[in-house]
Amino acid sequence: MNWHLKIAIERTIVKNIFSQIAFKSHRKMRASSSFAGPLIYVLSFFHGSPAQAQTRATPENLQSAWTIALSGDHRIREAERATAAATDELGAAKDSRLPSVSMQGAYNVLDHAPTGEIDLNLGIAGLPSTLNQQLIGNQFGITSIMVSAPLFTSGQIHHGIAAAASSVKASQYEKDRTELDVKLDVAAAYINVLRAQHAAEVAQSSVVSLRSFAVDVKNLQDEGLIPRNDLLAAQVALADARQREIQASNTLDIARASFNRLLGRPLTDPVLLEEITPDMITEETQALTQRAMKQRPELSTLDGQAEALRQKAASVRAGGLPQLAFSGGNTYLQDELLVHKSIWSVSVALRWEVFDGGTRHRNAQALVERAQAVQERRADADSIIALQVRQAWLDTQETEKRIVVTQESVTQAEENLKVAKDRYLEGVGTNTEVLDAETLRVRTLTNRWSAIYDSVLADMRLHRAVGDL
Secondary structure, eight states, X not given: OOHHHHHHHHHHHHHHHHHHHHHHHHHHHHOSSOOSGGGGGHHHHHSOSHHHHHHTOSOBOHHHHHHHHHHHOHHHHHHHHHHHHHHHHHHHHHHTTSOEEEEEEEEEEXXXXXXXXXXXXXXXXXXXXXXXXXXXXXXXXXXEEEEEEEEEOTTHHHHHHHHHHHXXXXXXXXXXXXHHHHHHHHHHHHHHHHHHHHHHHHXXXXXXXXXXXXXXXXXXXXXXXXXXXXXXXXXXXXHHHHHXXXXXXXXXXXXXXXXXXXXXXXXXXXXXXXXXXXXXXXXXXXXXXXXXXXXXHHHHHHHHHHHHHHHHHXXXXXXXXXXXXXXXXXXXXXXXXOSOOEEEEEEEEEEOOOOOTTHHHHHHHHHHHHHHHHHHHHHHHHHHHHHHHXXXXXXXXXXXXXXXXXXXXXXXXXXXXXXXXXXXXXXXXXXXXXXXXXXXXXXXXXHHHHHHHHHHHHHHHHHHHHTOO
């Protein structure tokens, strides 16, 4: 090797040692614990100020995040309100079997007093044959209290109760579906935070690597051993890495804000999460699909909705059949001409709407058609769920294979960068080789973390498709 080049390299190495010592000292001041490789920078970079780190020192896991999200998510509250409303409707349907009590009062003013004609035809000469007698005054008050109860409704009340009960079940299954959707959203946001953290970590490690290389190139250029073009290329690559670092930091902030929103927290709260690893799926798609058909709440929701519509149709039809009801109570007429002002009454009434122009039949048939439409949607949902399970299962298989491949490529990329730097310092390589090797290292690291978190997300989606998330 040329002695001048060797001396310049040695000087460069010495300068780099001092610069790295200063840089590492700065990093140690920022970090509260040590990590291997690029993770040295993670704590200060990702967890904000020490005060923020103390606010949430214990990392959260996905299960605790689910618990918090389910306790405060507005979609869950909406589903609970809908279930409560359906439960109240069921209670109202059951209460229609009970007696009802009504009270009424009025004060009446007539244009003339009601008068009755009494037959006095007694066969006595000189006497009138009829006599007009005032029955009540032209002004009087009337109050009544009546009790009524259905005795027989041809199944109208029974079917109404059954329809309301089916609606309650459907709303409960809809709440279960909402919970699954919320859990998947939280899991996706959780994974996005971890993905963004590692992406920012990779971007920062690239800045560190290129900064170190730029120092090497600057020292060599100062000694006049390399052209200025090498230094410019290294500086441009470093500036580009810094830009990617800024973008990665912004993406991480957005991911954390999205996660906090789902948990009902202030968007700027610190986020510290446990790592999560892929869960290897051993079941085949046929078994997973069979479980999905039994567990997916969407199918039970549609079944409940269809049954509720059929029961409503039966209730509407029963309304046109004989209806038997009991009523009784007291009526009080406030008038001085009446001898008995308080009158008690009891009655049993039969009502049968023989013909209504076909309105009731049309309304019942419309409900039946809606029930059949829901059944068609339910049949289509079977194939959709089977496709979702198949697609999610294939995604898990793909990502598991990608993890193995990317793990090997990361090791190779790290070694390739080391060789490229050694060759450049030895004067037998070019700066382009080093920059290309660094780009390849960053890409392989990014691919590795993408494969890992794509696998975790695919696993979550598979559990959602099966219905056991």
